Amino acid sequence: MPRFAYPQLPLDGLLRRAAERDPDGCAVRTASAAATFAELDALTDRFAACVTHLAGGPGARIGVAGVLGPEFPAAYYGAMRGGGTAVLVNPLIREAGLVHVFTAAAVEVAFVPSATAEVLTKLRDRLPALRAVVVTDADDGVVPGDCVPLAVALAVPSAAVPAGLTGPGPDLDADACVQFTTGTTGRPRGVRLTHRNLVANAAQTAAAHHLDSRSVTLNHLPLYHTMHLNSAVFAGACQVLCADPDPLASLALAARSGATHYYGLPARLQRLAGMLAGTGPRPEGVPAGPELTAVLSGGTALAPATAHALSSRLGVPVIQGYGMAELSPLSHCQSPGDGGHRGSVGRTVPGTECRIVHLDTRRPMDVYATGEVQVRGPQLMAGYLDGPDGSGAGPDGWFSTGDVGYLNEDGELFLVDRLGDVFKHDNELVSPTAVESVLAEDPRVADCVVVGWPDPVHGAVTWAGIVLRDPTAPGLLDTLDSIVDGANRRLARFERIRRVEVVDAVPRTPVGKPERRALRQALRGRAAAEAAV
Template sequence: MPSSITYPQLPLDGLLRRAAERDPDGCALRTGAGATTFAELDALADRFAACAARLAGGPGARIGVGNTLGREFPAAYYGAVRSGNTAVLVNPLIKEAGLLHVFTAAAVEVAFVPAATAELLAGLRDRLPALRAVVVLDQACAEPVGTLPDGLAATDLDADACIQFTTGTTGRPRGVRLTHRNLVANAAQTAAAHRLDRGSVTLNHLPLFHTMHLNSAVFAGAAQVLCADPDPLASLALAARTGATHYYGLPARLHRLAGQLAQAGPRTEGVPAGPALTAVLSGGTALAPATAGALAERLGVPVIQGYGMAELSPLSHCQSPDAAGGPAGSVGRAVPGTECRVVHLDERLPLGAYATGEVQVRGPQLMAGYLDPSEDSGIDAEGWLSTGDIGYLDADGELFLVDRIGDVFKYDNELVSPTAVESVLAEDPRVADCVVTAWPDPVHGAVTWAGIVLREPYAPRLLDTLDSIVDGANRRLARFERIRRVEVVDAVPRTPVGKPERRGLRQALQGRAAVEAAA
């Protein structure tokens, strides 16, 4: 992967305009409704831009856009920016409380959202005084909407183009301000890291449209296939029919796909996803190495992972899509133009290879800041972002993540990674799912607590089973990691991308520990 990169000095919507000028008849999107060329998508973005300009009443407004898996989202996303306004990403899966937070924090004035979200907003209008208009996405351009006003000022590339909210796993979701320069730079970085070009066909087997996949494909002039069918095998068949070169999926769906392929028996002839496939790319949370290995073996292509966050537009690291992929368990090297280091948790000094500390990143994709200026951006005077993730770099610059700072805890003076303990527990065939966090302890500071979801046949012999599982895991864990508290849980609460919801669990356990100590 090159260490540096050049990217065009264009506004975000200029990526689509450039693609339409270079290859007007090229396929930009393929959905169940058919194909859309770059020229058609660019023209549709113009119509959304005109609609946004008319409804907002002038430049500088914030336009909510629901990132649904269809052609309306990219048209509205680029159109909102083209109108001289800022696009605010709106997850159509969130409910009233989440919508109220996003629309209030961002002071959204106009919204292009799916019908279900529009219905929810109708019940919130009295609490959203800034909201002037709500338009259902697929009805936005059903009628003539006029043209863009003349005399729009040239776009400042350091102005906000998009506001994206964090997932909120460590607190309330925060609005991240991403500039035109941030997003265009990361589009170029992602295209280089994923080896995208005008001959690429990307299949997105995702529940929502992610701007990383959108911007990088448009930058490269690649075609995108949107698969709305949640069944992994159906998505694989679609990849074969459309000649997909890159397959994007979430870990939970890829895990299910690996199981489906294993049940289908040994591979007979050809690659199930088609001969054009060059890589399967996983994102959102960690994909188990065993799952990645099984998929790579069955599909005959590397299964690679990356790393990033909303604050990084979002990609900062990626494994190589070459045949070797990269060392198991890593999230790859820094993408072109990006620097990464690991610093001591307390002294904040850079550490050498294989030393564990907090991951810091800097590069042109680094956000302008948070929407709320009172929130600490985590960016120091030299431009390093403290990510809040614990990890280490090997001698080749491959990044290995250990856990989140908010999730790790100390037993005496030793750092315990819940994720590492979970990975050991998960190898026991009697464990269907598990979650690990800290139980407050007056002597050691904290001890390891584990919540385990048992597979059905083992539930009747509950106590014997739990003792046996814990004994087996503890023999493989360091003294300070060993499980001291365990209980059966019905399910592990997880975020939409599969990460355990540890924050609420920690709070509940702290309350229980306090009651126990007082008894």
């Protein structure tokens, strides 16, 4: 295992350290407010006092909605500082998702916005562990049901804060956070991340992204992500939160704020690239800002052509990384200095190892050979809420990610697809993502999704669902045939599209990943019905 040093602190101790080093430095800035590290640390103390007052005792699970505002980091770190475990809550999920998260994690106290509080009020009889709901955006004091406005919840006597409260003390292997998987390959699972996991990954991410105390990060994200929060606090960097979904507005804010790092989702970066198409290297009226050093994409894959086009327009590298909730979450990242090879997700972050194993024999494979990606490092989770103790890694520490890819001679990782998404045609592995990337280059294709259609002779054949840019144009069948013919000329024999349909839309997760699981199930049913005729 590569040697890698990181602080032996509880996660909330990183904020305390930042406040001691640079109390007046900007920690978080929004359109309407800003907080220094000292102010954020003091607010975290108040949240910690609130947690100790409302929770049933040490070790309580505290739900924290990932809203894009300063209340999130204070509640997140405050949950830990108050002796609890923060449970990340996506405020965009629906009733069934909230019930699953709150029940699986046995959440006792929740810090959520009004919209989520209203839903929880209706669900209280199904959530017996939930003791209190604190509404974080109730400025007028009006809250649903028996929820509590944040101002009231924070009005706890200072005596309620234990002296020297700084988290769980020496037990860095205690759970700090529970983060749920996206659920693209099954029901979301609660991932238990320790203080050691998260502090290590904060240090790894800061090193990989080249963050330091002079850095200013612009977060153009719909929700707060703990990777960006923890790495910035570790480095003592300022975070600028942009709630405006307009990509051009976010770019202008980055310039005004002197942002050095711009974080965005692929869907938004794709839109930004389209807006900037045809302009000069530096779009007039929308400068990237002279301090900007990199645009960083995460959540799902950004098409290499889009990354290249955006990099050319802005004059800075557009880079990607790789990880998952089980890895706290980052394991790989391209370098902000050069971006790495086109299409890769970069090398491992410090202190991390990666290898590729054969899908069947599980033996390690040579460079450029495709197989399952395995990772090991200090950021690997403690385990799942619904599983036995342990990280899920083998006795030698290697964790199987469920992703398929290959390594080049420089150690850069190239992802092919999810293990559950790839399929075999005549024993050759087909990547739906690779076929989709070819289809997407046809200007007549607005969106597309690819899965395997069961076939008794070949195992499976490629099925494509295509969203046309102009579905009302005459000659629909001729258009589809032309699109497929053009794609098939660029695909290997075993990848070629054998079935195609026009679809109204491609169902996607909040971060833009195609929801293939339900589609595969539907197609299996249709294939079986065809075979029975």
